[in-house]
Amino acid sequence: MANMAQAIRMALHFAEENYNVTDIFGQDVGAPLGGVFTATQGLKTTWNTPLDERGIVSAAIGLGLAGDRCVAEIQFCDYIFNTIDLLKMAGNTHWKTSGKYNLPITLMTPVGAGIRGSVYHSHSFDGWATRIPGWKVVMPSNPIDAYGLLLSAIDDPNPVMFLKPKALLRVKGEELIPGEPGDEKSLKAAIDAPLGDRSKWKPKWPKIKEHKITIGKAKVVNEGSDLTIVSYGRTLPICHKIAKNSEHSIEVIDLRSLYPYDWETIYNSVLKTKRVMFVNEETEVTNFAEHLSYRVTNSDLFYHIHAAPKVVAGKNVPGIGLHPNLEEATVPYEGEIKNEIERILEIIP
Amino acid sequence: MEKSSNTRKKSSAKAVAGAAIRNKKAVSKKSKPVGSDKFGGLSFSLLRNMHDLMVKSRVLEERLIKIYKTGDAFFWIGAPGEEAFGVPLGMLAKKGQGPLNDYLHLHYRGTPVLVAMGMDPKDSIRLIMNRKTDPSTGGRNFSNHYCFPEWNVTPVCSPIEVQYGFAVGTGLSQKRHGGEGISIITGGDAGTAEGDFASCLIWASRPANPLPLLITVQNNGWGISTSYDGQHGEEKISDRGKAYGIKSLTINGNDPVESYVKLKESMAYIRKERKPVLMEAYVSRLYGHSSASGANLDTKQPDPLKDFEKRLLKADIIKKKDVEELYKSEEAKCMKIFREVQKELPPEASSIWDFTYVNNENADWRNF
Ligand SMILES: Cc1ncc(C[n+]2csc(CCOP(=O)(O)OP(=O)(O)O)c2C)c(N)n1
Numbered sequence: 001m002a003n004m005a006q007a008i009r010m011a012l013h014f015a016e017e018n019y020n021v022t023d024i025f026g027q028d029v030g031a032p033l034g035g036v037f038t039a040t041q042g043l044k045t046t047w048n049t050p051l052d053e054r055g056i057v058s059a060a061i062g063l064g065l066a067g068d069r070c071v072a073e074i075q076f077c078d079y080i081f082n083t084i085d086l087l088k089m090a091g092n093t094h095w096k097t098s099g100k101y102n103l104p105i106t107l108m109t110p111v112g113a114g115i116r117g118s119v120y121h122s123h124s125f126d127g128w129a130t131r132i133p134g135w136k137v138v139m140p141s142n143p144i145d146a147y148g149l150l151l152s153a154i155d156d157p158n159p160v161m162f163l164k165p166k167a168l169l170r171v172k173g174e175e176l177i178p179g180e181p182g183d184e185k186s187l188k189a190a191i192d193a194p195l196g197d198r199s200k201w202k203p204k205w206p207k208i209k210e211h212k213i214t215i216g217k218a219k220v221v222n223e224g225s226d227l228t229i230v231s232y233g234r235t236l237p238i239c240h241k242i243a244k245n246s247e248h249s250i251e252v253i254d255l256r257s258l259y260p261y262d263w264e265t266i267y268n269s270v271l272k273t274k275r276v277m278f279v280n281e282e283t284e285v286t287n288f289a290e291h292l293s294y295r296v297t298n299s300d301l302f303y304h305i306h307a308a309p310k311v312v313a314g315k316n317v318p319g320i321g322l323h324p325n326l327e328e329a330t331v332p333y334e335g336e337i338k339n340e341i342e343r344i345l346e347i348i349p
Numbered sequence: 350m351e352k353s354s355n356t357r358k359k360s361s362a363k364a365v366a367g368a369a370i371r372n373k374k375a376v377s378k379k380s381k382p383v384g385s386d387k388f389g390g391l392s393f394s395l396l397r398n399m400h401d402l403m404v405k406s407r408v409l410e411e412r413l414i415k416i417y418k419t420g421d422a423f424f425w426i427g428a429p430g431e432e433a434f435g436v437p438l439g440m441l442a443k444k445g446q447g448p449l450n451d452y453l454h455l456h457y458r459g460t461p462v463l464v465a466m467g468m469d470p471k472d473s474i475r476l477i478m479n480r481k482t483d484p485s486t487g488g489r490n491f492s493n494h495y496c497f498p499e500w501n502v503t504p505v506c507s508p509i510e511v512q513y514g515f516a517v518g519t520g521l522s523q524k525r526h527g528g529e530g531i532s533i534i535t536g537g538d539a540g541t542a543e544g545d546f547a548s549c550l551i552w553a554s555r556p557a558n559p560l561p562l563l564i565t566v567q568n569n570g571w572g573i574s575t576s577y578d579g580q581h582g583e584e585k586i587s588d589r590g591k592a593y594g595i596k597s598l599t600i601n602g603n604d605p606v607e608s609y610v611k612l613k614e615s616m617a618y619i620r621k622e623r624k625p626v627l628m629e630a631y632v633s634r635l636y637g638h639s640s641a642s643g644a645n646l647d648t649k650q651p652d653p654l655k656d657f658e659k660r661l662l663k664a665d666i667i668k669k670k671d672v673e674e675l676y677k678s679e680e681a682k683c684m685k686i687f688r689e690v691q692k693e694l695p696p697e698a699s700s701i702w703d704f705t706y707v708n709n710e711n712a713d714w715r716n717f
């Protein structure tokens with residue numbers, strides 16, 4: 001099975017061929033490296049930019065103004081912060097012109113902890129991203145969703161942020177992408193750039209097919225009746241694993257799309273389980289999950305739930321320390337999530 | 350204090366127009382109008398046309414100011430004093446939609462450019478009066494924040510300097526597309542301190558793919574209340590282009606003839622070579638920064654329109670009577686439009702969610 005980096009690469013290839021993508025660009029995105037996580041190897045329209053994040057986002061906006069469909073990358077979301085006002089502008093372009101211009105652009109950036117990335121390769125961006133109206137924000141937790149969400153992002157007429165959970169980029173999927181060869185080795189031989197001289201290398205793309213995941217649609221990845229866990233990105237597989245092995249009956253929702261989000265799926269699940277926990281690794285204060293939690297208590301679910309909604313998120317500290325003791329005490333890991341599950345299930349209404 | 354301790358800045362300040370008062374010296378001493386009495390070889394009809402458009406732009410802007418002062422608008426910002434640069438720029442721009450035409454990434458002093466391109470003054474008045482009918486923003490944004498996609502006029506953004514970065518994107522698209530379309534950027538002098546200005550120079554001149562950008566700076570010597578002299582170690586802003594091998598020049602933007610000739614030359618070069626030009630133009634700021642600073646006439650600054658008018662009258666290219674008539678009829682026209690726009694509807698409160706997403710796809714989480 002393809003890993004997430006390969007899935008992203010295949011989606012970008014499909015989009016070059018079928019959605020008129022004109023430019024895939026960012027730092028080290030083009031040959032010879034094809035991205036620091038190899039997600040842009042072998043593509044037709046990639047190129048390397050100056051080391052200038054504001055320039056990258058600005059160029060994407062300009063390409064969008066010209067009606068071109070592009071995919072820009074910020075190498076790590078830790079370095080996206082000096083572009084926030086530009087992101088706001090991308091988000092308000094359609095609105096402030098009363099619909100005169102739209103920006104069909106996709107911005108992708110690796111996010112989150114889990115690779116021992118220390119202070120400046122572990123940031124999350126989902127909380128910030130959901131505070132920039134006019135954007136759609138998606139975040140996959142597995143290769144096939146990465147493929148489907150990226151195709152939808154690129155084909156969308158609005159700016160879409162595609163957040164890549166960096167710890168999952170090398171994780172293989174459990175489902176084949178339509179058209180993906182069943183044999184992993186042959187996929188690797190066909191689309192992974194060789195080590196050493198790559199100047200003559202060309203990928204042999206498999207005949208992959210369109211497979212889109214509607215933005216705004218979540219997925220129930222584990223059914224259950226005692227508790228709902230809503231997560232996305234890196235923490236999703238952790239929650240999924242806990243649920244599968246738990247003595248409790250836990251429903252796990254992969255939100256996939258943060259804005260717009262799938263309230264119906266959350267609502268129906270919480271109505272059934274009467275308890276809900278939101279898990280992500282962004283810092284906890286003004287966390288996106290707080291909005292979802294607020295919505296639970298401000299809807300009629302308030303009269304059905306047996307426990308206050310719980311947000312399990314990154315500690316509100318300035319950074320994520322390098323030593324595993326520090327990282328694991330800062331962002332949600334298995335142990336903490338399990339403890340919180342026990343606590344929320346103990347509550348007697 | 351900062352200023353007096355820096356002797357290098359003092360000497361460099363001499364070489365630039367800087368504050369508008371010195372601009373006058375630059376006009377008379379340093380940058381003699383191209384061709385002097387010969388008007389750079391421009392035809393009389395072109396000169397008359399240019400004057401006509403400058404008057405139209407000025408009268409419109411002065412009406413905008415009055416609209417603000419009578420309490421019919423919340424805020425004014427605009428371009429009186431920049432007509433001698435903006436009008437020639439608008440006349441020379443390749444007007445239309447798509448990459449074969451020029452993209453215009455303007456700042457909030459774009460009225461002269463757009464008047465020269467044929468903008469209906471009513472649309473400018475609708476904008477400042479935040480009517481629903483305002484085609485640029487639908488009543489959502491400030492005066493001079495124009496947007497006309499049919500002419501590739503991309504939305505004016507309040508954050509200073511971002512348009513310099515956006516032009517890289519349209520320039521990339523035009524370069525790929527082929528043809529003669531270029532991307533034109535306007536902006537102020539103080540704003541060049543922002544990183545986006547440097548980004549523009551860097552991205553426009555990458556050896557891997559130089560871009561067809563006309564990067565202009567309208568140097569009025571001020572950023573609100575901060576004078577040029579204390580903030581710029583470079584002798585001229587245009588000198589910064591040289592480091593990147595960008596063809597760079599400084600012109601007297603208060604002389605429409607010089608502006609026209611130099612713009613035409615530069616645009617021809619960019620259209621053909623598909624490489625950038627950096628052009629700094631000294632201009633006046635006749636009514637201060639914006640309504641926030643009172644929007645009162647600063648009589649110490651050279652008035653490019655009056656100066657041009659004098660030259661044309663002296664050379665008998667225009668007649669005093671016609672000029673007076675022109676002002677009168679333009680003033681009456683703008684007044685009439687103002688009355689009409691007053692009666693137009695404001696945007697409805699219920700429209701705030703409109704255009705958050707394309708095709709008005711729901712963006713209100715309450716309805717997710
Ligand atoms: C990024 C940003 N910072 C500050 C402001 C507030 N502001 C508006 S205009 C201005 C001065 C701009 O001066 P200059 O670039 O010389 O243009 P001018 O107004 O003189 O034409 C400032 C500081 C802003 N709009 N955007």
Ligand SMILES: [Mg+2]
Nearest residue numbers: 537538571572
């Ligand atoms: Mg200025």
